[in-house]
Amino acid sequence: MFTYLVRRLIYVLPVAVGVSIICFLLVHIAPGDPLTAIMPVDATAEEQAAMRSAYGLDKPLPVQYAIWIGKAAMGDLGKSIATGRPVADEVFTAVRNSLLLAFSASVIAFPIGLFLGFLAGYFRDTIFDRLVTAIAITGVSVPNYWLGIVLVIIFSVQLGWLPSMGAGPGGSGEWTWDYAHVRHLILPAVTLAVVPIGIVARTVRALVGDIFSMDFVQALYAKGLRHGDVLRHVVRNAAPTALSVMGLQLGYLLGGSILIETVFNWPGSGFLLSNAIFQRDLPLLQGTILILSLFFVGMNLIVDVAQAAIDPRIKRS
Amino acid sequence: MALKRLKGAALAALSVAVLASGSVQGWAAGTLRVGMTAADIPLTTGQTDQGGEGMRFMGYTVYDSLIEWDLTSADKASVLIPGLATEWSVDPDDQTKWTLKIREGVTFHDGSPFTAQDAVWNFEKLLNPDSEQYDPRQSAQGKSRIPAVASYKALDDYTLEITTTTPDATLPYQLAWILMSSKANWEAKGKNWEEVAKDPSGTGPWKLTGFVPRERAELVPNTAYWDETRIPKLDKMILMPLPEPNARTAALLSGQVDWIEAPAPDTIPALTGNGFEVVSNAYPHNWTWHLSRLDDSPWNDIRVRKAANLAIDREGLKQLLGGLAVPAKGFLPPSSQWFGNPTFDVKYDPEAAKALLAEAGYGPDKPLKVKALISPSGSGQMLPLPMNEYVQQSLAEVGIEVEFMVVEWNQMINLWRAGAADPSVDGSQSINFTYFIQDPFTGLIRHLSCDLIAPNGTNWGHYCDEEMQDLFNQIKTTFDPEAQDAVLRKTHEKFVNEALFLMVTHDVAPRAMSPKVDGFVQAQNWYQNFSGITIEE
């Protein structure tokens, strides 16, 4: 187990470096001058040149990368061109808000997905199974950004029950777990939960269904085990895969919430990212992508290690 | 059906919102919450970013300039008035030397007094990279606004002298851009602009009491403001960046904000149907096609230019914009003090347009083909795609075939800076750009002056005309304001009579607000006065 952990950690390093190079390249090959968004439209060429060198954008790319990654390793992601604020602060605040949203969506999605999936797998090929399959496939098929807009129309504009945007009456700076804040969370979290409900339900249904059809379950019954005990075995067998799917989903929720955050004006990493894209704010853009993808790499690592820990059958090379 | 339901829903929304927040946080009486179109809170340290909206909400609220725009009237075009300077005059013997009297008894929010030395300190902040207080961020926003300023010095606490590079009667308009931040506050914050940004200090009618980047800024009245008529009546004003038009509308309808900037035209029936007010007014903005005047451009023929201007049904376009537009009659809005009496009537007359084109040698068998640069979005561009398609269709009807080159807004800015002769514009003979045309320089001179031909300046089309240049020089050397206005009118008449642009429409800066909001007078300006506003609870 320990050697597995070490090997997995060593393997993560080159991936992380590769990820950082891709982040950097993607951001820098893009056309468009990062300074246009912040300079008045009639700024002179000299003024632009002065600004460019102030941000180190006049240096060769490999040098820029080396400077950036060197500082990033020390926790300094540079300063946003558009706001002048440290990128690390901006990303930290935004990722915290996104995590809040992602966790809330998970709290909604995972129990529902597990429950539906398990029942469908257990009652396989019944009407109930078909119903769950239909729900699950609807969940993964619906474009959630569209669903978000529809929910805003219904619950914010028509019914007036829930706010349409933002992260609380005082902004995310003062998040607290009271209703005035939580009501801002409801619509985006529910919208974001729809896809993982579908995925988790589908995965668990397949897992549980397969396990029930395996010989060892019949063997357990044959050995005279009670129904509850058999179920425990089934759950134990399904757990590692189910956990890994859920872990990855959490990572996807964080990295993939950009559309939902845009629809709901949720001040998270996706919202930050879309701002950074349209302002061509290079330091912010590369910093946000880097942190999100490293978070995802980390999630993958945790999932793998956790899976190996609970499922000793896994012997990976 | 949807609308009726919406109305009841909005009321329910308001009551729910009131109940919910009343029980938890409770608004102070008279809090105005504004949804801005900017994606972020504008720069708070003094010279703002985020364009006209930045100046509107974070510039003239927290800060003052030496000379300001009169924002009290909705009926007439706004003019310059004294700000932190009470009077200004140019030396009759040396027309590069200006003397400004600084207003006495003005203090910054931190309590320190405003003097002529502070004005000098602020110029240094923008113009002198060697000064300790030089701020590249503010400089990037402010330096290009005061090209005339060569030097400045404080003759005493309340007398400021500014020298210009050449005689330039537009200096007062330039100075209206420059916002004065507090030196004492900067020193108290360890001479660090980033710290100043969190707790800035100006002399303006509002004080910034806190902000969450990208989410909100809170302003409270400066009860010690020097102009008592402009001490805000509200208890608090909260600014929220809501760049997505639909999010702004939903926020207003669900009672999360009381006021939104630039509601999308299509949402306006829903807003007014639910009792929200939509206010708008003409202001110095235009939406044009800037034309290339390079040798091979078809726009060099005045008949072609006039034909294009006569081909567009601007009333139809106004309908597309939900009535929120002023059809162009010239380059400046018809209500401008500099509009004058042009002889060319900018109107819809497709027959006359066809005749002019035929005269110029174009016809059904030899259509005129032009290429135009457009962008699907962009600050102040209104609804660029539908509008450009409308223009394209109108021009096609008289025989001008338009091919679009569609580029991202940021790239568009670069192509606009590069000018019509640059290979990157790929032979485009027109560019759809909206202009801030509030003062003589931004309104007229910068677009057509020979010494500002792109890429060295903002004359995208490489237009250069002796007579025009002479008029521009007269504007700069006519120091009597009334005589200067007369020259400006004459200049604008030439803009229109020679159809130097494809003049399409002017925006009217719509804003939608809850019926609780009272006392707002929308000036014919990019900036607005928020001091008279009250809000019913």
Add this chain to the structure above:
Amino acid sequence: MSAATDTIAPDVPVTAAAGYWTGVLKRFSRDPVAITCALIVLLLILSAIFAPYLGLDDPYKSSMIKRLKPIGYPGFPLGTDEQGRDMLSRLIYGGRLTLFVGLVPVVLAFFIGSAFGLVAGYAGGRINALIMRTVDVFFAFPSVLLAIAISSALGAGIVNSLVSLTIVFIPPIARVAESATASVRALDYIDAARASGGGALTIIRVHIIGNVLGPIFVYATSLTSVCMILAAGLSFLGIGVRPPEPEWGLMLNTLRTAIYVNPWVAALPGLMIFITSLCLNLLSDGLRSAMNVKD
């Protein structure tokens, strides 16, 4: 929407056996849901291909006086959009681009990813390490994030959307292909083929492709709906297809403000994305069970 990229390598059925495909066909034809979906997808594809011959209005022709007309307005069975263009026509023409941008990247990624996976899985060793570690780096990004990052780097446009989505879907397909190939390669009969002097290419062509393409294909079909939703999402964000092209995601975006005027018309493009992606998913499920491929 990010589901499919983490699917575990499917078990490899022995597909080379004679009569396998007749079986597949038989099983598939007994699945009414899959058949219905196949028909709907076929209909969408056909109407997209033959859109110009359906006698529809010009999808680009706008009219200021006929803006945002409701469903059922005379002459416009599905109403008009914010520029007075015929919604029916735009939805059908929109299917063209949406399906094109939604399906082509998966097809391209299927070929490229399978090639990488086959080579890596068959060759093993250093070549495997080189290919698969590179794939891993791209795989380390959540798919939505990667698509957005690449699209924003390349700028809006149809070709750029195709490129970015193809890059997004190569790594998961390559992974599935690699593990399927590796497991087939370990089977005895491949060793036998090598022992009898078969060249690598021949072995891949004759013995491996037939056995691994099935599961990769099924896996790829499950990506189509993800890809389509993602492609429309890019357009929705403004970094995909450019206006004024009819494309469902872009239509959804430009019609957003019309939702207060004419919510039903504004909802149509989203509904089309939903229905199409639902059918693609159900079709993929049907294929999966017909071909006996396990998740």
